[in-house]
Amino acid sequence: MILAIDCSANLCAACVYDADAAGELGREVRDLGKGHAEHLMAVIEEALEKSDKIFADLTAVAVSVGPGSFTGIRVAVATARGLALALKIPAIGVTTLEALAAEARQDFAGRAILAALDGGRGDIHAALYDELAVLRYGPAAITLEEAVAMISAAGAPPVLTGTAARRISEAAGHPFDLGPLAATADIATYARLAAGKGPGEKPKPLYLRDADAKPQAGFVLPRVGG
Structure with missing residues (x-):
């Protein structure tokens, strides 16, 4: 049972996801803009209540590590790591x-x-x-x-x-096929990706400044297979 949380943009979001059944059990999403720290635990508790689960049922915590809101990412990652430590379960970062x-x-x-x-x-x-x-x-x-x-x-x-x-x-200067144009993905997407990753290194905020490595003039997308 995975708890996913995301504060990387305006939304303060949490959901409970059953990895075995590959389905979401409950969620709470609030469009805050800011103030994630004051609301995140209440959002998590609401998602648990809607899913009819408790903290002891959780087997992992997934969290959006950014890029995104500097403060929101810090809040979410710190909360995920704190819950993981208290519950003795892994925390899994997803960008x-x-x-x-x-x-x-x-x-x-x-x-x-x-x-x-x-x-x-x-x-x-x-x-x-x-x-x-x-x-x-x-x-x-x-x-x-x-x-x-x-x-x-x-x-x-x-x-x-x-x-x-x-x-x-x-x-x-020419059109491309476009996917979602949002600042973050649906909260269940973070849970699904975390379920596929499994435990790894402890998540930490992803803050991007000047690129350490710029694309070269001859950059090409490596082909895999065929």
Whole structure:
């Protein structure tokens, strides 16, 4: 039984997910904008109540680690790690970019996907996944020009998803298939991805500043298989 929490954007969200049945049991989602710290535990308790579960029923805690709201991510990750420690269960981190890419993949199976969020100061926070959902670049902070160069060199046009998707498409000068244009994915997506990952390193906030590695001019999306 997985508890998933997300405070990476305006929403303060939690859900309880049955990994064995691959189904959500209950959720609570509040559009706060800010003030996640004051509301998160109440949101979690409401999700548990709706699912008819208690803390002792949980086997893992999934959490969005960003990129996104600096304060919201810190609150969610600290809460997830605290619950995991108290309940002696694993905490599993999922990035907003991989969650958005997973949602886009539901409508565009077998396609490369560029998940991209507006990062402020002109930055775009991006991650590129190939046709088999393997991470090929990022997560990193890049410029709009670098994003356009990346997709131009990738061969078959990727699906664009996230808040920066439309801006990238317009800068490239031609339309792309678009996935969700939101700042975060549905809370159940985080739970589903965490169930597939299983325990690993303790989650920590993903804060992207200047990219440590920029896409090269000759960047191409590596082909896997065929």
